[in-house]
Amino acid sequence: MSTAPLSHAARKGYLRYLAPGALGFAVVVLVPFVMNIAISFTAWSGIGTPTFTGLDNYQRLIHDEMFWSAFAHSIWFIVAMAIVPTALALVLAAGLFDYLEPRFGPRVSSALRAGFYLPQVLPVAVAGIVWSWILTPYGALNGVLQKVGIADPPNWLGDTSWAMPSVMLVLVWMQLGYGLVIFMAGMARIDPQFHEAAELDGASWLTRFRHVTVPQMRPEIFVVLLTTTIAALKVFGPVFVLTKGGPGDATNVPSYYSYSNFFGNLQVGYGSAIATALTVVVIALTVVFIKIQSKAEGA
Amino acid sequence: MALTTKVAPPATAARPRRRGRRPGAATDRAGSASRHRRGITRWIVLTLLVVTMLVTLFPFFMAAINAIKTVGDYTAHGPLALPRSFDLTAIKDFWRNVDYTNKLFNSILISGSVAVLGTAISLLNAYALGIGRIKARKALLVTLLLATTIPQEALIYPLYYLAKAVDLYDTRLVVIIISSVMSSAFGTYLLASVLSTFPPEILEAARIDGAGRWQVLRHVVVPVIRPTLAVLMTLFFIWTWNDFFLPLIMLVSNDNQTASVALGSLQGQYTSSPTSLAAASLLGILPAVVFFLIFQRTLTRGAVAGAVR
Structure with missing residues (x-):
């Protein structure tokens, strides 16, 4: 590689630089992670000694309708956080980059991009109160509708x-800017000759979008879909701030469900089982995504 | 993110982007621009996109105009009307009621500390991994990336329990420690890839001059990668500022809460008074907009690099 080869002794000397990070990682990630799995095999209220109950929590999980509906809701969150914003962002990015920028200059397109990106920098809590204020029964939206x-x-x-x-x-609104920024950065990498050649052949903007932009943007689309899908599976903040999983359990999701078992129902063992199940799903999905991608790249 | 197989998609996807727009591209486009400057379609498209953007920004606008209305003005003319008065009562009341000065201070203290500490841990890790190229480097990076995919819920109860056990529960320090370590997983990954391409001649020259490992880090490596460190610090600051879950659980007492949590747990208390909710929204929006204006380029570049998160 680019660095000069180091002797075994020289390499060893660098180990101590890992010490703070390794210690932190062990205390903040590794130990809690193992503890959480261990707790998921117990009945525990958070106080006193946990009682070992084997797979009871997982058995309960399988028959718990609330758990399954929470996971089913995750699919809606994937639609709202990954699929719709990615598709919209791709069209918007192409509109800004391929259509507006050559006609109105880069200032116009980057000003528009900044506007679309702004919701992304808002803390989730703030986005939540802005929207709950707009959507409340006597709020701004209903005022307009009336x-x-x-x-x-x-x-x-x-x-x-x-x-x-x-x-x-609300989630589409929040997520749109993320894909937009990444896609616009990616489009700068496409050789303009592709577009020019297609244009000379008389290809319309839509044709170029389908046959030049989208295929060229495949790596970006992949990364955006992967990261947003994982974010959607883990979503907590927006649910907490907007609905607290309600009304009833209409917007309950696995992360909120485990949270409410931890700190609401004081069923820590069960909450841990939900969190562990969620972890398994997230990691499995990541692996599957990457397998698909490596196949696509290999082909 | 566990983008770690042979493919390493973040690398393939992110590397060309980090270089930014090719210098040639701008001139190519300028050349074709004259060709494009006619027709009415472009005005229609422009109008359409501007309107879409204004719809996106509408919630910000709503918060701003209603935060400065009197309650009377709001009830008489509704949320859409422009304010007929300029009244800061709602903002002042909200500020006083939640002691917003204190919340902002906590947010700045926590986010600032995480920016520094998280970057320091990332740098030390990356120095050992990227330049020291110690054994098991790959395995360690994979572990770090996998760790970033773990949902916070799978760690939070043990963290909560351990924090209580060591008497750090409900302290800003515990949030700083946990956030720093968690951000450093991403930071290590990013910096290690930057440092693995560090020019070996420079390192070699420093070693010949008799510089030890620590001196090389301080006087050779840090000055060269200072811009990257600044980007990392900005990202960590803003991620921590926006973080909701960890401070929600760890900081229960009013005095330690961050602005994010204070705003997020408002709901319900204020719904009866629409102008104070708008005021709260505006006060939450303002710091974010300020950061955005200052760090816009870092943030958008960070989003691109952060796609590996």
């Missing part, structure tokens, strides 16, 4: 059938 003649607009976050779509809308 003005245009809708007498009885829904309670967006409080109605079982509206809560999920409302939360999804």
